[in-house]
Amino acid sequence: MDDGGMPWATARAVGDRGEDLVCTYLEGLGWAVLDRNWRCPDGELDVVARDGEQLVFCEVKTRRSTRFGEPVEAVGRDKAHRLRRLAWAWLEAHGQRGAAFRIDVVGLLSPPDGPPRLTHLQAVA
Template structure:
């Protein structure tokens, strides 16, 4: 994990806070959060949720500033492809290969002393 010069434990705390805020946002939309931080040999999915009949695999990117760009900009084409492979791995592991799914990105900007800002991009990959 690139912590941008921040101590690892502090960076992890920022990331955990972002995931908590993202899950709270999804619940306010009426979605069911099924799993957090699901891991397999290929990597990790931050959040797996259900919106109606659709499974939604969510990548959460949290930043304390926009010095290196908006949080959602951290998901490039290569990362999106990796997320798609992880989604297929989750579907196989849960015997849900025929399920409808999509991949969303949630960007959380947690500037010190300010209210967090959340951006939710649906269907990015």
């Protein structure tokens, strides 16, 4: 993540904090967080959770400002297709091939001088 020249370590810390807040939010909805930052050769899934009987693969986008748009706007068609491929890889790796799932995007705007604002888009891909 790059927020206009933000040093990598700072950007990583912002992203990690955002993922922590999103996991707390999802657990508050009654969801079970199953996996975080799952990696395979094709990429990384930020959060894998269970919403009732459905698996949800959440892409988390955290930004400190809207300088480059709203955080959720960072997930376009190509990224959504990539997330779907990563979801299939996770299912395969966890012996759950064919399980029902959806892809959500959770954007977190976390300005340094104000409270965070969360936007949750369900079933984007």
